[in-house]
Amino acid sequence: GENVEQHPSTLSVQEGDSAVIKCTYSDSASNYFPWYKQELGKRPQLIIDIRSNVGEKKDQRIAVTLNKTAKHFSLHITETQPEDSAVYFCAEGTGGGNKLTFGTGTQLKVEL
Amino acid sequence: KAGVTQTPRYLIKTRGQQVTLSCSPISGHRSVSWYQQTPGQGLQFLFEYFSETQRNKGNFPGRFSGRQFSNSRSEMNVSTLELGDSALYLCASRVDSYGYTFGSGTRLTVV
Numbered sequence: 385g386e387n388v389e390q391h392p393s394t395l396s397v398q399e400g401d402s403a404v405i406k407c408t409y410s411d412s413a414s415n416y417f418p419w420y421k422q423e424l425g426k427r428p429q430l431i432i433d434i435r436s437n438v439g440e441k442k443d444q445r446i447a448v449t450l451n452k453t454a455k456h457f458s459l460h461i462t463e464t465q466p467e468d469s470a471v472y473f474c475a476e477g478t479g480g481g482n483k484l485t486f487g488t489g490t491q492l493k494v495e496l
Numbered sequence: 497k498a499g500v501t502q503t504p505r506y507l508i509k510t511r512g513q514q515v516t517l518s519c520s521p522i523s524g525h526r527s528v529s530w531y532q533q534t535p536g537q538g539l540q541f542l543f544e545y546f547s548e549t550q551r552n553k554g555n556f557p558g559r560f561s562g563r564q565f566s567n568s569r570s571e572m573n574v575s576t577l578e579l580g581d582s583a584l585y586l587c588a589s590r591v592d593s594y595g596y597t598f599g600s601g602t603r604l605t606v607v
Contacts, residue, residue: 416594427586427598428539435594473539477594482527483552484596486539 386411390474390487397464398495405490407474408456416477417450417457418484423470431472432459464494498522500589500599508605514575517602521568521589528570529596530562533584542585545570577606 387410397403407417418433434441434448434457441448445464450457461468474487501520509515521528530542541554545564562572568589574581582605588596 418594418596420598427600430595430597433594475539482529482544482546483541483554484529484531484539485541486531488538 386414386476386478386485388474388476388485388487390490392490393488394491394493396493396495399464399466401464403459403461403464403468403492403494405459405472405474405492406456407458407476407487408454409476409485410455411476411478411485412455413478414455414476417448418475418477419446419448419459420473420475420486421470422473422489428473461492464492466494466496468492469494500587500597502585502587502599502602504602505600506603506605508607509577510607511577511579513577514573515577515604516571516573517585517587517604519570519572519587519589519599521570521587522591522597525589525591525597526568527590528564528568529588529590530570530572531586531588531598532556533586533601534582539586542572574604579606582606 389408415436420428421431422428445462447460471489475484477484503518527546529544544552548564559575564570584601586601587599590596
């Protein structure tokens with residue numbers, strides 16, 4: 385079945401530094417890879433996603449890279465700010481994405 | 497444009513009871529999915545509905561069921577509640593094959 389491994393489980397960085405979170409998936413049919421940010425007590429919010437026909441996508445300080453051969457994808461946050469502190473989840477979807485399998489989450493803490 | 501609305505926000509039930517949770521998707525979104533979020537298991541897929549039909553189902557016991565109405569609103573039901581069913585239940589809607597938007601969830605506590 386589908387499985388997504390996410391690392392690290394916790395990440396602490398200094399404000400202004402970069403943060404990288406990595407995920408590995410197992411299903412070769414996976415074709416959709418979103419990233420969600422969840423602040424404490426709030427709903428998960430989609431921050432960026434990538435489809436299998438693209439190797440990289442960027443949106444301001446956030447970027448995602450996908451390596452289909454190695455079956456892994458990564459989230460890159462540059463110039464981190466305290467408001468970036470949250471739990472980040474990667475996910476993978478197949479067949480049009482009507483089911484997402486989530487990673488276990490990364491608690492990112494941006495310290496002043 | 498209103499987001500995904502889930503009611504109620506909080507719920508406390510006793511073991512053995514049943515519960516019904518409601519989800520109103522974003523206007524125009526025909527696909528509604530349900531996820532269970534717990535500290536130990538993370539986010540797990542329950543089921544997905546599209547045009548009143550269940551298209552996919554996760555690995556949950558038959559006590560977990562759902563349905564979707566003609567206006568795309570969805571309900572999920574859990575019967576014979578167990579302590580382990582305590583969780584945040586999240587509903588998500590989307591208009592095409594990608595781009596799920598989550599609601600704020602229903603926090604269910606079983607005592």
